[in-house]
Amino acid sequence: MAMTDDPQAPQVLIVGAGPTGLVLALALRRNGVRVRLIEKDLAARIGQRGAGIMPRSLEIFHLLGVGDQIESQGIYSPRVRLYDMPEGTHAIQTFDMQPWNEPTPACPYLNIQHLGQDRLETIIRSTLAQLHCHVEQSAELIDFEQYPDRVSARIKTKTPDGQLHEETSNFDYLIGADGARGVVRKLLGLSFLGETRVVEHLVVGDVTVEGLTEEYWHMWGDASTTLVSLRPTETPTTFNFMIGGLDVDHDSLAHSNEAVIRFIYAHTGKMREHGMNVKEVTWLSHYRPNIRMVDTFGKGRVFVAGDSAHVHSPTGGQGMNTGVQDAFNLGWKLALVANGHAKPSLLDSFTEERLPVIADMLDQTTVILKKAFNGRIRSEEEKHWVEVVEVEQEDAEGEVKVAGPSTKEPRPIAAKEDSDTEDLEDEDDWEDDEERAGRQWKEDEKRPGSLLQLGVNYRWSSVTVDEQEQQLSKPISKRLIDLPPTPTRHDSYGRGFDGCLKAGDRAPDAPALRGIRHTRGEEQKSINTRLFQVFDPTKHTVLLFTRPGETIASYAPVVEALKAYPAELVRIAALYRSGVPSPIPTLEGIEYFLEDMSGFARDAYDVRGGCNVIVVRPDGVVGAVVNGMTGLKRYFDGIFSRK
Numbered sequence: 001m002a003m004t005d006d007p008q009a010p011q012v013l014i015v016g017a018g019p020t021g022l023v024l025a026l027a028l029r030r031n032g033v034r035v036r037l038i039e040k041d042l043a044a045r046i047g048q049r050g051a052g053i054m055p056r057s058l059e060i061f062h063l064l065g066v067g068d069q070i071e072s073q074g075i076y077s078p079r080v081r082l083y084d085m086p087e088g089t090h091a092i093q094t095f096d097m098q099p100w101n102e103p104t105p106a107c108p109y110l111n112i113q114h115l116g117q118d119r120l121e122t123i124i125r126s127t128l129a130q131l132h133c134h135v136e137q138s139a140e141l142i143d144f145e146q147y148p149d150r151v152s153a154r155i156k157t158k159t160p161d162g163q164l165h166e167e168t169s170n171f172d173y174l175i176g177a178d179g180a181r182g183v184v185r186k187l188l189g190l191s192f193l194g195e196t197r198v199v200e201h202l203v204v205g206d207v208t209v210e211g212l213t214e215e216y217w218h219m220w221g222d223a224s225t226t227l228v229s230l231r232p233t234e235t236p237t238t239f240n241f242m243i244g245g246l247d248v249d250h251d252s253l254a255h256s257n258e259a260v261i262r263f264i265y266a267h268t269g270k271m272r273e274h275g276m277n278v279k280e281v282t283w284l285s286h287y288r289p290n291i292r293m294v295d296t297f298g299k300g301r302v303f304v305a306g307d308s309a310h311v312h313s314p315t316g317g318q319g320m321n322t323g324v325q326d327a328f329n330l331g332w333k334l335a336l337v338a339n340g341h342a343k344p345s346l347l348d349s350f351t352e353e354r355l356p357v358i359a360d361m362l363d364q365t366t367v368i369l370k371k372a373f374n375g376r377i378r379s380e381e382e383k384h385w386v387e388v389v390e391v392e393q394e395d396a397e398g399e400v401k402v403a404g405p406s407t408k409e410p411r412p413i414a415a416k417e418d419s420d421t422e423d424l425e426d427e428d429d430w431e432d433d434e435e436r437a438g439r440q441w442k443e444d445e446k447r448p449g450s451l452l453q454l455g456v457n458y459r460w461s462s463v464t465v466d467e468q469e470q471q472l473s474k475p476i477s478k479r480l481i482d483l484p485p486t487p488t489r490h491d492s493y494g495r496g497f498d499g500c501l502k503a504g505d506r507a508p509d510a511p512a513l514r515g516i517r518h519t520r521g522e523e524q525k526s527i528n529t530r531l532f533q534v535f536d537p538t539k540h541t542v543l544l545f546t547r548p549g550e551t552i553a554s555y556a557p558v559v560e561a562l563k564a565y566p567a568e569l570v571r572i573a574a575l576y577r578s579g580v581p582s583p584i585p586t587l588e589g590i591e592y593f594l595e596d597m598s599g600f601a602r603d604a605y606d607v608r609g610g611c612n613v614i615v616v617r618p619d620g621v622v623g624a625v626v627n628g629m630t631g632l633k634r635y636f637d638g639i640f641s642r643k
């Protein structure tokens with residue numbers, strides 16, 4: 001129930017309309033929560049930024065009803081062409097950044113889509129507008145105070161004619177999706193520990209280029225000296241560029257569009273003479289590596305999500321995607337709490353579930369960053385030093401400075417933890433230019449499959465229930481960088497996937513389901529469907545897998561027990577094997593009776609220990625794998641406040 005007096009007043013204030021804030025707003029609006037979404041900038045941002053949309057994010061976007069639009073506008077990553085230098089015109093290697101994966105029944109999206117973050121944000125903004133939620137531009141959170149029953153937020157707004165106003169408004173919850181330099185994390189007093197790296201800077205942006213084929217992602221050089229990367233985008237002649245390397249003067253490049261254009265010509269060999277025409281830089285940004293995370297996602301009625309809670313290297317393309325998953329994990333829980341269906345303690349599971357995933361993600365993106373930069377090192381000064389600095393050392397603008405001597409000894413990144421980077425100073429190990437030009441990109445320099453984020457799981461979560469015989473929770477190897485401790489290390493990216501579906505895993509899809517649907521107050525309908533169409537971001541879906549010889553009537557006690565929970569928030573789908581005599585689909589309370597025509601559902605949900613009842617949460621994660629009523633009750637009693 002809303003704590004604020006006005007029944008029309010927004011229940012939740014979201015600060016920041018980047019991808020995290022927008023996805024959270026969409027998840028909350030779909031769940032009927034009244035949201036106010038403020039953004040301090042005057043207008044929506046431009047630029048490709050986090051353009052790589054991972055398969056798991058695509059699944060989430062489909063659940064939220066924006067997946068088709070994103071897919072129709074996005075493009076798949078083209079093959080990478082690495083050119084010879086200094087000529088720069090002949091491809092010495094052509095490879096897939098991510099090998100093409102054929103979709104499977106359980107994973108319909110297995111390839112990375114590219115769509116500029118500005119386009120993605122436009123799609124979500126317009127969907128939000130249809131749900132009566134409009135981003136309030138030029139509205140900035142200045143401060144907030146928490147009380148037992150509300151959060152009071154001080155917001156500064158600017159009218160189109162430039163008038164400044166300040167207001168104080170009350171909300172049930174406040175979410176900081178205000179990015180790496182946001183105020184919410186700071187006002188909450190959360191720590192933001194990790195590393196600031198002093199060498200691996202990148203200058204990134206968008207540039208119009210003519211006379212260069214858009215069939216390939218073009219690269220010249222390598223990040224150990226000078227790297228120029230031009231990736232085609234969904235907009236003809238617009239390329240996303242990335243310039244990096246130890247020989248690059250990033251500061252001067254980052255302040256001049258003309259300098260960027262000159263640099264691209266200078267470091268792409270004779271491409272200009274071959275007709276490449278670099279015309280206009282439309283977006284430019286200087287990336288300074290910070291690798292940091294909070295040690296909790298919130299306190300009381302205030303939470304942080306996305307870049308506001310974790311910053312890291314853009315290598316691996318995890319940032320935007322991780323913010324989307326933060327938002328989707330938080331969205332349904334916050335909706336249940338804000339609408340009075342769950343106790344606020346459910347929100348503790350946001351930190352419990354997401355923190356190990358973030359720690360793991362920071363490790364992975366850092367490994368890729370190191371590998372990209374671990375080429376030739378010429379002097380002591382050019383060593384990749386890492387210093388651990390505290391967030392208190394940020395300057396007034398929020399820019400993280402590299403402090404002088406830190407409390408810990410600086411260490412080179414070529415530390416023993418990463419054996420690939422050992423012995424970098426040994427002259428004998430250096431490749432000469434010819435060898436380097438012909439060097440094959442090693443397999444491990446390409447994106448590992450786990451970055452697709454389909455293995456991200458919450459098997460350790462205290463709000464999931466699994467009645468299979470063994471609980472698997474594999475600890476991962478030693479941390480690579482110093483980050484706040486998480487209670488236990490887990491295989492949160494599912495790299496050591498054991499092939500067994502557990503509570504906390506992503507719920508797989510299953511196509512080729514045929515049957516009928518009963519919706520209250522409506523005629524029953526014949527349908528052909530798939531599980532991803534049955535799942536709903538506003539409901540828990542209980543999948544009942546009938547055993548051979550079993551009739552649907554044997555589920556009557558389960559269906560009866562589920563009536564203790566809000567009917568509009570729990571949907572039941574009974575699945576039966578194709579070829580067995582079909583059960584009589586008459587049990588009231590079951591919405592779907594589905595014949596698993598090709599056995600895809602049975603294959604994907606082939607759980608052990610006689611468990612044939614599976615609960616899929618609104619965020620498309622398996623919440624429970626149980627035998628029947630007792631397990632179901634344990635799960636739902638942990639989620640819902642009882643009627």
Ligand SMILES: Cc1cc2nc3c(=O)[nH]c(=O)nc-3n(C[C@H](O)[C@H](O)[C@H](O)COP(=O)(O)OP(=O)(O)OC[C@H]3O[C@@H](n4cnc5c(N)ncnc54)[C@H](O)[C@@H]3O)c2cc1C
Nearest residue numbers: 016018019020040050052141179306307317318319320321
């Ligand atoms: C060059 C580059 C390449 C990248 N590539 C990828 C990639 O391929 N894949 C990927 O997943 N990620 C990538 N990322 C990362 C991705 O862009 C970010 O992780 C993502 O934008 C984070 O989203 P967010 O919503 O959490 O924060 P942001 O996008 O930073 O949004 C925060 C918003 O909050 C607003 N705000 C701040 N303070 C206030 C306030 N007080 N009041 C109101 N509003 C406020 C800001 O103006 C901003 O609009 C890349 C980033 C860069 C720079």
